Amino acid sequence: xxxxxxxVSTAAALALLVTGCASExxxxxxxxxPQASGxxxxxxEDCVIEEPVPVGAALSLTGAAASYGQSQQxxxxxxxxxxxxxxxxxxxxxxxxxxxxxxxxxxxxxxxISREPVxxxxxxxxxNAAKTTDPIAQEEGVPVLGISNTxxxxxxxxxxxxxxxxxxTAVIPQTIAKAKESLGLEKVVVMYSNDDAFTESxxxxxEAALEEEGLETxxxxxxxxxxxxxxxxxxxxKAAQPDALVVSGLIEAAIPLVTQARELGIEVPIIGGxxxxxxxxxxxxxxxxxxxxxxxxxxxxxxxEENAAFLEAFEAKHDxxxxxxxxxxxxxxxxxxxxxxxxCSAERDAIQASxxxxxxxxxxxxxxxxxxxxxxxxxxxxxxxxGTFTVLD
Amino acid sequence: xxGDYTATLTLIALTAIFAYSFxxxxxxxxxxxxxxxxxxxxxFSATVxxxxxxxxxxxxxxxxxxxxxxxxxxxxFLLGLPVMRLRGVxxxxxxxxxxxxxxxxxxxxxxxxxxxxxxxxxxVTPGIAWGCLLLVAYWFWRLGGSRFGRGLAAIREDELAAxxxxxxxxxxxxAAFVTSGAIAGMYGVLLAYFSRFITPDDFGFAAAVDGLVTxxxxxxxxxxxxxxxxxxxxxxxxxQRALGVEAGWIRPFLSGLLLLVVILFLPGGLSSLIPRWRxxxxxxxxxxxxxxALPPPGTSVLSLKGLGKAYGGLHAVxxxxxxxxxxxxxxLIGPNGAGKTxxxxxxxxxxxxxxxxxxxxxxxxxxEGQGHRFARAGxxxxxxxxxxxxxxxxxENALVGxxxxxxxxxxxxxxxxxxxxxxxxxxxxxxxxQLARVGLADRAGVNAGALSYGDRRRLEIARALAAHPTxxxxxxxxxxxxxxxxxxxxTLIRTLAEDGxxxxxxxxxxxxxxxxxxxxxxxxxxxxxxxxxxxxxxKDPVVIEAYLGSDGPADSRV
Numbered sequence: 012x013x014x015x016x017x018x019v020s021t022a023a024a025l026a027l028l029v030t031g032c033a034s035e036x037x038x039x040x041x042x043x044x045p046q047a048s049g050x051x052x053x054x055x056e057d058c059v060i061e062e063p064v065p066v067g068a069a070l071s072l073t074g075a076a077a078s079y080g081q082s083q084q085x086x087x088x089x090x091x092x093x094x095x096x097x098x099x100x101x102x103x104x105x106x107x108x109x110x111x112x113x114x115x116x117x118x119x120x121x122x123x124i125s126r127e128p129v130x131x132x133x134x135x136x137x138x139n140a141a142k143t144t145d146p147i148a149q150e151e152g153v154p155v156l157g158i159s160n161t162x163x164x165x166x167x168x169x170x171x172x173x174x175x176x177x178x179x180t181a182v183i184p185q186t187i188a189k190a191k192e193s194l195g196l197e198k199v200v201v202m203y204s205n206d207d208a209f210t211e212s213x214x215x216x217x218e219a220a221l222e223e224e225g226l227e228t229x230x231x232x233x234x235x236x237x238x239x240x241x242x243x244x245x246x247x248x249k250a251a252q253p254d255a256l257v258v259s260g261l262i263e264a265a266i267p268l269v270t271q272a273r274e275l276g277i278e279v280p281i282i283g284g285x286x287x288x289x290x291x292x293x294x295x296x297x298x299x300x301x302x303x304x305x306x307x308x309x310x311x312x313x314x315x316e317e318n319a320a321f322l323e324a325f326e327a328k329h330d331x332x333x334x335x336x337x338x339x340x341x342x343x344x345x346x347x348x349x350x351x352x353x354x355c356s357a358e359r360d361a362i363q364a365s366x367x368x369x370x371x372x373x374x375x376x377x378x379x380x381x382x383x384x385x386x387x388x389x390x391x392x393x394x395x396x397x398g399t400f401t402v403l404d
Numbered sequence: 405x406x407g408d409y410t411a412t413l414t415l416i417a418l419t420a421i422f423a424y425s426f427x428x429x430x431x432x433x434x435x436x437x438x439x440x441x442x443x444x445x446x447x448f449s450a451t452v453x454x455x456x457x458x459x460x461x462x463x464x465x466x467x468x469x470x471x472x473x474x475x476x477x478x479x480x481f482l483l484g485l486p487v488m489r490l491r492g493v494x495x496x497x498x499x500x501x502x503x504x505x506x507x508x509x510x511x512x513x514x515x516x517x518x519x520x521x522x523x524x525x526x527x528v529t530p531g532i533a534w535g536c537l538l539l540v541a542y543w544f545w546r547l548g549g550s551r552f553g554r555g556l557a558a559i560r561e562d563e564l565a566a567x568x569x570x571x572x573x574x575x576x577x578x579a580a581f582v583t584s585g586a587i588a589g590m591y592g593v594l595l596a597y598f599s600r601f602i603t604p605d606d607f608g609f610a611a612a613v614d615g616l617v618t619x620x621x622x623x624x625x626x627x628x629x630x631x632x633x634x635x636x637x638x639x640x641x642x643x644q645r646a647l648g649v650e651a652g653w654i655r656p657f658l659s660g661l662l663l664l665v666v667i668l669f670l671p672g673g674l675s676s677l678i679p680r681w682r683x684x685x686x687x688x689x690x691x692x693x694x695x696x697a698l699p700p701p702g703t704s705v706l707s708l709k710g711l712g713k714a715y716g717g718l719h720a721v722x723x724x725x726x727x728x729x730x731x732x733x734x735x736l737i738g739p740n741g742a743g744k745t746x747x748x749x750x751x752x753x754x755x756x757x758x759x760x761x762x763x764x765x766x767x768x769x770x771x772e773g774q775g776h777r778f779a780r781a782g783x784x785x786x787x788x789x790x791x792x793x794x795x796x797x798x799x800e801n802a803l804v805g806x807x808x809x810x811x812x813x814x815x816x817x818x819x820x821x822x823x824x825x826x827x828x829x830x831x832x833x834x835x836x837x838q839l840a841r842v843g844l845a846d847r848a849g850v851n852a853g854a855l856s857y858g859d860r861r862r863l864e865i866a867r868a869l870a871a872h873p874t875x876x877x878x879x880x881x882x883x884x885x886x887x888x889x890x891x892x893x894x895t896l897i898r899t900l901a902e903d904g905x906x907x908x909x910x911x912x913x914x915x916x917x918x919x920x921x922x923x924x925x926x927x928x929x930x931x932x933x934x935x936x937x938x939x940x941x942x943k944d945p946v947v948i949e950a951y952l953g954s955d956g957p958a959d960s961r962v
Contacts, residue, residue: 073656107645108655113599113606114415115641121411122645142523142601164523206511208603211519 058355063103066347067123069134074111079336080136086340089325094348109135113143120144124151130357133343138162139208145172154363158343159336161285162212166384171363173384175343177308179216179285182390186306187220189392190282193403196255198227200248203259204236213259213284229253236261241268245275259284266295273299280304288335293398303395304403309338309376310391318375342374410530414598416638417533419618422591423630424540426619428584432577433560437612438499441506442479442585443592444607446472448516450593451524465527468593476589477582484581503612510604521603528598540587544627550814556580558804561793568752570779570808621666623673632674692837693830695809695872698904701731705875705906710760713746720746722930733907735921743930744910745788748877752785753778765874780808782874786864786881794853798844798863801852802835805870838866857884877908882916894920918942
C-alpha cells in the first residue's frame with residue numbers, strides 16, 4: 012500500500028532536470044532514485060527539497076505480530092499528517108507487510124533497496140526479522156531505523172542501523188531500581204519463557220539488573236511461550252515467599268499468569284518486562300492486574316507539549332488511544348524528518364550522517380538523542396492502579 | 405529485471421527444496437512432519453563445522469551442505485527405526501513430536517545461542533540455491549522411472565499388493581524417509597546461510613505445515629510438483645504486493661482462497677495440469693528377457709503340515725496338510741468363510757500361521773513382515789478384491805509386477821549408464837509381454853483406476869505373471885466374469901500350466917474349476933474335507949452335502 016502526501020508534479024520533474032540530475036526517461040520520475048532526488052536548498056526549518064522523500068516502512072501487518080504492526084501503521088499515518096503541515100519537505104511513505112515472516116521481510120527490503128528505492132527504511136516490526144533483513148540494508152548502504160526492535164545485537168549489525176526503541180537492557184535496570192527504591196524489595200522469584208528470543212533477552216537483563224541492585228533471587232522458573240496454565244509454577248513461587256515476582260513473558264502469557272497468581276493468593280507486586288506493557292493486560296486480567304509494575308519507553312500520561320499533540324492528533328484520526336508502538340513509530344518518522352532537514356538532503360548517506368548526530372530532539376517519548384545509533388531518553392516505570400498505568404513514585 | 409527479485413527467486417528455490425523433503429515421503433504414501441526438526445538440526449550443525457574461509461577456492465558451503473545432509477539423513481534413520489512401523493496420521497504425530505523435541509533441545513542448548521539464535525554470514529546466492537534445487541529435482545526426475553521409484557509409488561497406492569509383488573516395504577519406506585531427511589538437512593543449511601540468522605523457532609510447527617502445503621499444492625505424483633508449489637506459494641504474496649493489494653486481511657484471505665481453489669479443483673496438485681507426455685512405449689522388437697527356467701514337473705512347490713491360523717478363538721484354518729507339485733493346477737473350493745483366502749494369505753506370506761509348519765519354494769512360513777521373500781522365491785498372486793495401483797498406468801502396474809525379476813536401476817539412471825536403459829527396456833518387454841498374454845496390450849497407457857471390472861481382473865493376472873512366478877495363486881479371478889470370459893480365462897490358465905507354471909486357483913465357479921484343474925481340494929470350516937481329481941470330487945457325497953448344500957447337479961454355478 013502507498014500513502015502519498017504529495018503527488019509528483021510536472022514542476023517537480025522540471026526541477027529535477029534543473030538540479031542537473033540526468034534521467035534518461037522523464038517518465039521515470041514516478042519512482043525517483045533517492046540518489047537522484049539529491050540535495051535541496053537551505054537547512055533545518057528552511058530546508059526545501061522539491062521531490063518527495065521516499066521512505067519505506069516494513070511492518071508486520073498480518074500474521075502473529077499484526078497487532079503491533081497495525082499500531083505502528085497508525086502512528087506513521089498520524090506523523091505523515093503532521094509533517095504535511097510543515098513547509099519545504101514532503102514524504103512519500105510506502106508501507107509494506109512482511110506477514111511476520113522474516114523471509115518475506117527480505118523480499119520487502121529488497122524492494123525498498125533496489126526496485127522502488129527509498130532514502131531510509133523504518134522497521135521491521137520484530138527483532139528476529141531485523142537480524143535477517145538489516146544486514147542487507149547495511150551492505151547496500153541504506154539507513155534503517157528500527158521503531159520497535161528491543162533485542163540485543165541490532166545496532167551491532169552496522170553503522171547504517173539505528174533504532175529509537177529503548178532496548179530491554181535500558182528499561183529493565185531502571186524498572187528494578189525504581190521498584191526496589193519505592194517498595195523496599197529484598198528477595199524475588201524470577202519467571203520467564205525460555206523459548207522466545209525476546210523474553211529470554213529480557214530475562215538476561217533482569218538477571219543483571221537484580222544483581223546490580225543486590226536483590227536476592229530465591230528461585231528461577233521457566234515456562235514455554237505457549238503455556239497458559241502456570242498454577243504449578245506459581246505454587247512453587249508462592250512457597251518461596253518472595254517480596255515480588257519478576258516475569259519476562261509475552262502478553263499472551265502475562266494475562267493468565269497474573270490472573271492465576273492472584274487466584275492462588277499471591278498478593279506481592281509482579282514486575283513485568285516489556286511484554287506486559289499493553290493496555291490488554293488491564294482489559295483481560297481486570298482487577299488481577301492491579302500492582303503489576305512494568306517499565307516502558309513511553310509514558311502515555313506525559314504532559315509534554317509533543318506528547319499532548321500526538322495524543323490529540325492520534326485520537327482525532329484513529330478513534331482510540333495509541334500504544335507505545337504507535338508512539339515509537341510516530342517518533343521514528345519525526346526523527347527521519349529531523350535528519351532530512353538537518354542535512355537538507357534525501358541522500359541515503361546524508362541521512363545516515365544526520366541521523367547519528369541528532370541531539371535533544373523533543374518527541375512524545377521525551378527529549379531524544381542518538382548515542383552510537385542507540386536511543387537515549389528516559390524510561391518510565393509504571394504501576395497498574397485503578398485499571399490504568401500510572402507512574403510509580 | 406530478474407536481478408531485482410533475487411531474494412524472491414532464491415526463496416522459491418529454497419521453499420521448493422523443503423517441499424521436496426515432503427515429496428520424498430509423500431510419493432511413498434507417508435505423511436511425516438519431522439522435516440523441520442531435521443532441517444533445524446542440520447542448520448545448527450553446519451554453523452559449528454563450517455570453516456570461515458573458502459575451501460580450495462570454493463564457498464564454505466561445500467562443507468556445510470554435505471554435513472547438513474548427512475546429519476539429516478542419519479537422524480532420519482535413527483528416528484525411522486522406531487517410527488517407520490507407524491502409518492498415516494500416527495506417523496505424522498510421532499514425527500511432529502520429534503520436531504518439537506528438537507526445537508526444545510536446541511532452545512535450551514548453549515551452543516545454538518538458545519532462543520536468541522546464531523548469526524551467520526550470507527553465503528547462499530541465487531545460483532547456489534538453484535543449483536541445489538536442480539540437483540534435487542534431477543534426483544527425483546531420474547527416480548521416477550526407476551525400479552525404486554515404481555516401488556515407492558506401488559507402496560503409496562497399495563502397500564499389501566506392493567508387498568505381494570516383492571517390494572521390501574520397510575526398506576523402501578526407510579529409504580524414502582532417509583532421503584527426505586537429507587534434503588531437509590540441505591534446506592536447513594541453505595536457509596540459515598541465506599537469511600544470515602538461524603533460531604530454533606524458524607523450524608516450528610508452522611514451518612512443517614508450510615512445507616507440507618507446498619508439496620501438496622504442487623502435487624506428489626510428478627517430480628516437478630514441489631517446484632510448482634513453491635513458485636505458486638512464494639510468488640502469491642509478491643504478486644499481491646506488486647499489484648498493490650491492500651495489506652491487512654485481504655492478502656491472507658486471497659492467498660487462502662487461491663489455496664482452496666487449487667485443492668478443490670486440482671486434487672492432484674498443480675502438477676496434474678502438466679500432461680503426461682511420455683508414457684514409456686512398448687517396442688515389440690525387443691523380446692521378453694530370458695528368465696531362469698521353471699522347475700521340472702513334479703518338483704515339490706508347496707508342502708503344508710498341520711497348518712493352522714486362529715484369530716483368538718476363531719480357527720479360520722485348522723490343521724491343513726497339502727502337497728503341491730510343479731505343473732499342477734490345484735483348485736481350492738469351499739463355501740464362503742471356509743478359510744480359502746486365509747490359507748492363501750498364509751502361503752503367500754502376508755499373514756503368519758499360528759500352528760503347524762509349511763514351506764513354499766523352500767522358504768519356511770515364518771515371521772511377520774517377510775512377505776517380499778516369498779515373492780522373490782517365485783510366489784505371485786492376485787487378490788479376491790482387486791488391489792491394483794489405481795493411479796499408475798496399466799503398463800506401470802505390470803512393471804511393478806516385474807519387480808522381483810528386474811535389477812535396481814536408480815543409481816545407473818542418475819549416471820545415464822546405457823545398461824540402466826537396457827534393463828528398463830527388458831523390464832518393459834517383460835511387462836508388455838504379460839499384458840499381451842491377457843489381451844491388455846492396447847490399454848497400456850491407461851490408468852488402472854479407469855479400467856472396467858473384467859479388465860481389472862485381467863490386469864491383476866498380468867501383473868502377477870510379470871514376476872515370472874513358479875507358483876501363481878489366483879484368488880477368485882473369474883468373479884464377476886460372464887460365461888465366455890470365464891472360458892477364456894480357463895484356457896489361459898491351462899496354457900500357463902503348459903508353460904510350467906504351478907497354479908493354485910481359488911474359485912466359486914465350480915464348473916470352471918472342474919474344467920480347469922488337475923486336482924481339487926475342498927475346504928469347509930477351515931479344514932480339508934475332500935481332495936482328489938475333478939471327476940472324484942464332482943461325485944463325492946460329502947462335498948455335495950457340505951459345499952453344494954443340496955442334491956442338485958454338481959456343475960451348477962453357486
